[in-house]
Amino acid sequence: MNKREGVLYILSGPSGVGKGTVCTQLRKQLLNLKYSVSATTRAPRAGETDGVNYFFKSKDKFEKMIQNNEFLEWANYVGNYYGTPYSYVQEQLKEGHDVILEIEVQGAMQVRERIGKDGVFIFLVPPNVAELKRRILERASETDESMNQRLKVMEKEMKLIQHYDYCVVNDDLLYACQQIEAIITAESCRVERNKIKYEQWL
Template identity: 40%
Template sequence: MTSENPRIERRGLLLVLSSPSGAGKTSLSRALLEADPHIALSVSVTTRKPRPGEVDGRDYWFVDEASFKAMIETDQLLEWATVFGNYYGTPRAPIEKAVAEGRDVLFDIDWQGTQQLSERMAGDLVRVFVLPPSAEALETRLKQRAQDPPEVVAKRMAKASDEISHWAEYDYVIVNSDLAESSAGLRAILAAERLRRDRMTGLSSFVRGLHAALE
């Protein structure tokens, strides 16, 4: 009998990270992307202006409001939302193609976008909500980021309570008190979800072949 290591085909998954701003989902996303070459970040379309260091096509696709609305009208977006006066959305075609080809995609989106993805691609979705260890830690992180003026930080803090109220809509919750520990937990979630029986599209044929070889 020969020893083989057959490759079982698998449908890709959509791993969603949501949190109030400042809870650490961006740091967790970066850590996961560095640790796992088999998952890629979904690049959203947005009407907001680029922040220092952001690159068009890498961090976001930056478009004007008219272009964004045209994408909505022609059903080119899987999900979209308005956040602090700016539009954000996920292009449909590259995501559907990636999942069909067995590639995993990471999303850094809010609860509104997650709800819309749940309506369109529920079977492919893995939802993770990231919580800060305390309100004080959240405010400290927002201030230390030094990316927003004080009035924007105040708005983000005011909105955090509403965002956190949606935690129960998610499959997993990570309290991000320690980045290394939270990153390990996120990798464990991804590893388990990749092994779900209903995602392995080639499993039935593999098992039939295994039965035939053993008879």
């Protein structure tokens, strides 16, 4: 039987927009979707299982994987590496499973560079950017310098929206998830993803 290849979805958006919450909800409602497992060099926490929560790697091993171009994207946060091994994603896609990556915008840009139009990029937008700015400005505990820094980062991250295919406003969680579900349904109907099928029809 000829199977359709899976589709890779990249869910991203500015820091603090609620990517994790949306992804957790999607896991509940879209059972056929596979979630990419990241690799990391940080130590496993209590209850974390290798291959489920993360692929735990030594620093040496991780750096070798970087050299071998084995990551779809990777980054170093406060001394630890985090990355998405391409092989796991490719296996899932070949088996016909749709895969979703929930990653930061910098990582998403690496993925876009690497796979181009082969991925479907969804940008999660805060309900109201002005409101988010106001909230950042209102935080009394922050120094002017750090507030300005955060605003600049947010603006820079928001501008990356132009490299995405879809944008979904994360105002109401269930509504946002409904829209993402509609995007996944629509993408499964794209003619170029059904070539095998319609060649059989003809």
